[in-house]
Amino acid sequence: MRNYxxxxxxxxxxxxxxxCGRCARECSFGVISMxxxxxxxxxxxxxxxxxxxxxxxxxxxxxVPNQVAHRHNPYWSVSLRHDxxxxxxxxxxxxxxxxxxxxxxxxWDHLLLDASQVTNPSIDPLREPMEVVTFxxxxxxxxxxxxxxxxxxxxxxxxxxxxxxxxPILLGAMSxxxxxxxxxxxxxxxxxxxxxxxxxxxxxxxxxxxxxxxxTVVQVxxxxxxxxxxxxxxxxxxxxxxxxxxxxxxxxxxxxxKVTAEIAATRMIPEGADALSPxxxxxxxxxxxxxxxxxxxxxxxxxxKPVGVKIAAVHHVAAIASGAVRxxxxxxxxxxxxxxxxxxxxxxxxxxxxxxxLALAAVDDRLREEGIRNEVTLVASGGIxxxxxxxxxxxxxxxxxxxxxxxxxxxxxxxxxxxxxxxCAWGLTTQDPKLAARQDLEEGVERxxxxxxxxxxxxxxxxxxxxxxxVESLRxxxxxxxxxxxxxETLAVLGVQAAGRE
Amino acid sequence: xxxxWLSLGCRRPGASDAHQGxxxxxxxxxxxxxxxxxxxxxxxxxxxxxxxxxxxxxxGHRYIGTGLGGELSLTLEGTPGEDLGAFMDGPTVRVxxxxxxxxxxxxxxxxxxxxxxxxxxxxxxxRGGRIWVRGDVGYRVGIHMKAQPGNGPAIVVGGAAGDFLGxxxxxxVLIVLGLTDQGRQxxxxxxxxxxxxxxxxxxxxxxxxxxxxxxxGREELTDADREELRRHLEPYCWEFCLDPDSLVSDxxxxxxxxTYRPYGRLYVSTVGEC
Ligand code: SF4
Ligand code: SF4
Numbered sequence: 001m002r003n004y005x006x007x008x009x010x011x012x013x014x015x016x017x018x019x020c021g022r023c024a025r026e027c028s029f030g031v032i033s034m035x036x037x038x039x040x041x042x043x044x045x046x047x048x049x050x051x052x053x054x055x056x057x058x059x060x061x062x063x064v065p066n067q068v069a070h071r072h073n074p075y076w077s078v079s080l081r082h083d084x085x086x087x088x089x090x091x092x093x094x095x096x097x098x099x100x101x102x103x104x105x106x107x108w109d110h111l112l113l114d115a116s117q118v119t120n121p122s123i124d125p126l127r128e129p130m131e132v133v134t135f136x137x138x139x140x141x142x143x144x145x146x147x148x149x150x151x152x153x154x155x156x157x158x159x160x161x162x163x164x165x166x167x168p169i170l171l172g173a174m175s176x177x178x179x180x181x182x183x184x185x186x187x188x189x190x191x192x193x194x195x196x197x198x199x200x201x202x203x204x205x206x207x208x209x210x211x212x213x214x215x216t217v218v219q220v221x222x223x224x225x226x227x228x229x230x231x232x233x234x235x236x237x238x239x240x241x242x243x244x245x246x247x248x249x250x251x252x253x254x255x256x257x258k259v260t261a262e263i264a265a266t267r268m269i270p271e272g273a274d275a276l277s278p279x280x281x282x283x284x285x286x287x288x289x290x291x292x293x294x295x296x297x298x299x300x301x302x303x304x305k306p307v308g309v310k311i312a313a314v315h316h317v318a319a320i321a322s323g324a325v326r327x328x329x330x331x332x333x334x335x336x337x338x339x340x341x342x343x344x345x346x347x348x349x350x351x352x353x354x355x356x357x358l359a360l361a362a363v364d365d366r367l368r369e370e371g372i373r374n375e376v377t378l379v380a381s382g383g384i385x386x387x388x389x390x391x392x393x394x395x396x397x398x399x400x401x402x403x404x405x406x407x408x409x410x411x412x413x414x415x416x417x418x419x420x421x422x423x424c425a426w427g428l429t430t431q432d433p434k435l436a437a438r439q440d441l442e443e444g445v446e447r448x449x450x451x452x453x454x455x456x457x458x459x460x461x462x463x464x465x466x467x468x469x470x471v472e473s474l475r476x477x478x479x480x481x482x483x484x485x486x487x488x489e490t491l492a493v494l495g496v497q498a499a500g501r502e
Numbered sequence: 503x504x505x506x507w508l509s510l511g512c513r514r515p516g517a518s519d520a521h522q523g524x525x526x527x528x529x530x531x532x533x534x535x536x537x538x539x540x541x542x543x544x545x546x547x548x549x550x551x552x553x554x555x556x557x558x559x560x561x562g563h564r565y566i567g568t569g570l571g572g573e574l575s576l577t578l579e580g581t582p583g584e585d586l587g588a589f590m591d592g593p594t595v596r597v598x599x600x601x602x603x604x605x606x607x608x609x610x611x612x613x614x615x616x617x618x619x620x621x622x623x624x625x626x627x628x629r630g631g632r633i634w635v636r637g638d639v640g641y642r643v644g645i646h647m648k649a650q651p652g653n654g655p656a657i658v659v660g661g662a663a664g665d666f667l668g669x670x671x672x673x674x675v676l677i678v679l680g681l682t683d684q685g686r687q688x689x690x691x692x693x694x695x696x697x698x699x700x701x702x703x704x705x706x707x708x709x710x711x712x713x714x715x716x717x718x719g720r721e722e723l724t725d726a727d728r729e730e731l732r733r734h735l736e737p738y739c740w741e742f743c744l745d746p747d748s749l750v751s752d753x754x755x756x757x758x759x760x761t762y763r764p765y766g767r768l769y770v771s772t773v774g775e776c
Contacts, residue, residue, distance in 0.1 A: 005776055029774060047773045083772060092770030223646065224608045224627035229569050229591045253765055268629055268650045269672065274699055274763055278670055282645045283604050283623045292564070296585040296607065299541060300569025346772055418773045 004085050009048045010066045011041035017060040023052035028425040028435055029418070049416040051425035083346070094346035097419025097429065099246055099338050099383060099405060102350050107357035107486065108389045112499060114480040116467030125464035132459055132471045134400050136197070136237060137162035137306040138330040139374045160330060161305050163236050165400060166195030167456040168471055169390065171448070172381045172404035173219055173241070173310070175201030176266050177254040177275065178342030178419070179408075179428055180436040181208075186444035187407065188212035193445065194452045199402070202241055202277060203254070204266040210234045219310075220297060222251055223277035225267040232301050237331070240293055242281070242324075243312030245339030245382035248353045251277040252343070258422055260431050291327035298328070306330035306377070313337060313359030313382065314352070318366035324376075325367060331377035333402060334359050338383025340405040342429055343420035356382045357396060361494045364397025364476055373476075387458035396494065397476040403451075410451040411444055527554040527577070537563040537583065548574040548593075562602070567595045567614075587614050590631070603640070606633045611653065615741050619661065628655040628674065632734075636660045636742045638682055641691070642669060647701065649673025658738045665691035668757075669715065671698040677734055678705045679749065694718060695757050699764050703757040704731060706749070719760040727756060 011031060023039050024032045031045045032052060039061075046063060053061045070078065083094055116122040123130070137160050144156035171187050184206060191198035192215040199217040200209070204226015209216070213234030220227050221241040232238055243249070254263070254275040264271040284290050290309065297307045308331035309324040311317065317334060324332050336356025341349065360380050367373035380398035383405065384390055390401045409415070412426035419429035427438030463469065466480055474480070482499035483491055491498060528547060532540050540563050547555050553575060560566070560580030567576060567587040575594040581602065587595050588607035600618035604626060611631040619637030625644045630653035638661035645666065647655050655674035661682035667690050668676045680689025690705050696715025703718070704727070714720075732750045739746035770776060 003776065008773070045774050086770045086772065086776045089776055090770040093768055094772050095769035096772045220608075224629075227589065227608050227627070228610050228629075229571055229589050232569065232589065255765070256763060269648055270651055270700075273672065274765065276646075276670060276672070276697075276699065276764075278646060282642050282669070283607060283626050292584050292604070296565055296568050296588040296604075299538075299565040299585075300589045302545075302569075303538075345769070416773070418771075421771060421774060 001089050005082060006068055007043035007046065007066045009046040009063050010043050011046055012062040012064060013039050014060040014062060016058040018058050020057060022055055022057060023061055026051045026055045026425065028423045047416045047418040049418060049425045050414045095343055095420050096346040096349055096417055097343055098415055098417040099340040100350050107355055108392055110483050110486050111392050111496065112482050112484060113391060113462065115465045120467045122467045123464040123469055125460035128469060130460040130463055130469055132167055132456055134165045134168040134471060135162040136165055136331055136377045138376055141374055163306060167452060168394065168400035169452050169455055170196055170379060170400055170402040171198035171407055172402035173199035173201040174404055175203035176206060177203040177258060177263050180431050181206055181262055182436045182439040183428055184209055185441055186439060186448060188215060189445045190448035191215040193449050196452065197236055199239065204268060205231055206266045221277055222281045223275060225275060229300060232297060235305065237306040237308060238297050238301065239308045239310050239333065241310045243310065245312045245335030245337050245353055246341035247344040247348045248312030248314050249279060250348055251279040253277065258431050287323035287327050290324065294328040308333060310335060313354045313356055315354065317359045318362040321363040322366050322370055325372050329376060331379055333379040333381055334363055336382030339381060356380055358493050360393060360396045360398055365495060387455040390455060391459060391462050392481065394471065394474045395477050395481050399475060407448050407451065410447045411439060527556045528552055529556045529558060531559045532557050532561065532563055533559040537565055541565055548572050567593055625657045629653065630655050633657045634738050634741055638662045640664045642666045644668045644671060644676045646670040646672060647674045649701065656734050658734055660742065662689045663691065666693045666696060667691065668695045668698055668703045671695060672700040674701045675734060676703045680706050697764060698759045699762050700759060705755045706752050709755040717760055717764060718757045721756045721758045723754055723756050
């Protein structure tokens with residue numbers, strides 16, 4: 001078959017090149033090689049990960065879009081036409097990594113926060129206490145207090161299990177297989193050091209990281225990889241993964257070549273075997289079935305830890321979330337359509353699911369209407385890019401957010417979307433030990449930790465400007481949001497007024 | 503709570519007294535207990551070093567043996583509820599009666615022996631241990647069961663199984679004997695072994711082509727298969743007072759994955775060279 005594909009990018013070696021060979025060593029996609037002492041590029045392989053450019057000591061390298069003049073046609077974009085050619089040449093389903101890259105409207109960018117002035121003065125977070133601690137777990141509708149004979153008071157019934165989060169920012173689920181053990185090590189330690197939780201995803205928890213159990217959310221997904229009584233026991237919380245924002249409605253599979261000895265041991269399968277996660281949990285065909293699994297996990301963990309359910313933001317997300325709460329979930333993670341993935345069919349990644357902003361507002365509304373909002377901690381994930389997005393998510397109704405892609409970017413990810421190739425030049429979504437070694441543990445922990453600390457500081461700053469001193473008062477406080485450029489229907493779903501309205 | 507002599511009725515030939523299918527055990531009645539209380543009681547018994555417990559009047563109590571480790575031996579009289587022995591890691595559970603759905607869900611090791619019939623999704627994601635059923639089982643049995651090196655799971659069904667048996671199977675052994683089939687020639691349903699990419703299914707007798715799911719292929723039985731069958735059927739037969747020799751030597755349909763890499767050529771990358 002002839003190849004009609006033009007390279008997406010061109011690697012240009014400029015004047016200053018000292019022929020040190022660094023770019024050839026850094027490139028994990030086999031683009032650059034040294035020939036007769038000069039770097040030579042095979043452009044067609046370049047994914048624009050920018051690793052070579054970042055590490056070129058002389059600044060002589062450029063990676064530029066391969067701009068070929070085509071008659072202007074925004075409808076038939078170049079990327080679409082390239083996809084068609086790839087399919088024509090192979091007959092394959094398009095596979096992509098990272099998150100949805102289409103230019104759907106970002107609602108976050110149309111929401112603005114209120115600020116206090118004059119009659120409701122703002123607070124200086126540097127001088128006044130600002131509470132951002134959040135508790136993950138179901139909250140009772142009422143507290144009953146009883147007096148003890150010696151005159152002290154105590155709760156008549158024990159509280160459901162709670163986990164104290166120093167900041168309302170969790171590290172989102174990324175499985176061992178999607179990322180490598182080095183990344184898991186970084187996330188686990190960063191979570192421990194910042195007093196929050198990381199999530200090991202659906203591929204099990206490596207033995208070595210069992211010591212981070214008190215900072216770990218473990219997943220039970222349809223493939224049940226690595227799910228074992230000890231795994232459940234070690235975790236701070238257990239999340240039943242029903243859906244993922246990047247690929248709602250489908251399962252996943254880790255190809256055998258990525259199932260290294262390490263991953264095999266953690267997933268509890270043979271080395272080199274394909275690891276298929278079926279689309280549904282085959283023991284869950286109804287809310288009652290979901291309740292049964294939630295119950296089984298609670299039974300297996302002695303009712304001592306929160307058990308949550310992760311769902312993708314889809315059309316009926318509010319009803320599904322309500323069902324999950326009624327099934328006994330102590331926390332529900334709503335994952336929006338901008339969420340990342342190690343690999344997903346492009347058609348699913350780019351065209352399925354709904355925006356987190358709308359899903360979150362709908363879920364929060366529905367749970368309030370039904371009087372069960374307090375029974376659950378709501379975690380919002382899927383494309384939270386900044387503390388701004390986080391604050392808006394909290395105001396729309398989330399108790400906390402979870403970040404995946406943002407954490408990877410803090411570790412170097414340039415969103416080149418080549419995760420599914422397993423050749424991540426930044427050592428993140430690869431199992432190649434040489435590439436994985438590019439992630440330095442100490443530095444990585446500091447980077448992710450810094451990100452969380454910076455967002456927490458920004459959260460305090462914003463709370464102060466809003467004139468409130470606890471993140472509690474922000475949760476679901478949509479009155480402090482206003483919208484610009486959104487249509488009436490979207491405003492209605494968001495429960496947010498247009499900017500300028502009193 | 504009392505101690506009773508518990509007889510399992512069948513005697514394993516040549517076994518020592520301790521394994522003659524009977525022992526004195528602690529007896530608990532489940533009547534009036536909700537499942538949380540019953541399971542707490544059993545966990546306490548296990549923690550107190552009790553080796554065997556008999557539970558009478560079991561009436562749909564869920565999660566018995568769920569998450570339980572150790573070597574406790576439970577004998578249940580009545581009908582346990584859903585998720586019997588889920589995530590279980592070691593114990594032996596005998597059910598002198600029928601069982602409901604999701605028996606041995608994501609179980610790691612141990613033995614569950616059901617003297618009656620069981621419902622759907624028995625052995626879902628079973629990773630190790632054995633599940634034996636004397637009677638029939640429902641749909642989606644052995645779905646996504648997988649083998650870990652050195653810890654291969656096995657399910658033996660004495661009667662017939664419903665549709666989707668061994669779907670997504672990634673490892674282990676599934677045996678269907680069709681002993682309750684009564685000439686219907688249907689010990690297994692449709693979509694047998696759909697998407698299987700590991701493990702082996704043995705069905706006593708023949709299986710018509712249209713019952714096979716996509717991904718499952720036939721293979722001739724070898725001597726090694728007979729050995730494998732004997733390894734699983736002997737202890738099974740001791741449990742249920744059956745004759746292993748005739749069962750092992752019967753004719754079987756053997757099914758294995760057509761490919762161990764079902765999705766090998768499904769995709770094309772959206773980046774880099776094509
Ligand atoms: S793939 Fe990355 S490292 Fe390789 S040439 Fe392109 S930008 Fe540079
Ligand atoms: S994780 Fe690696 S491969 Fe994936 S988008 Fe980021 S840099 Fe690219």
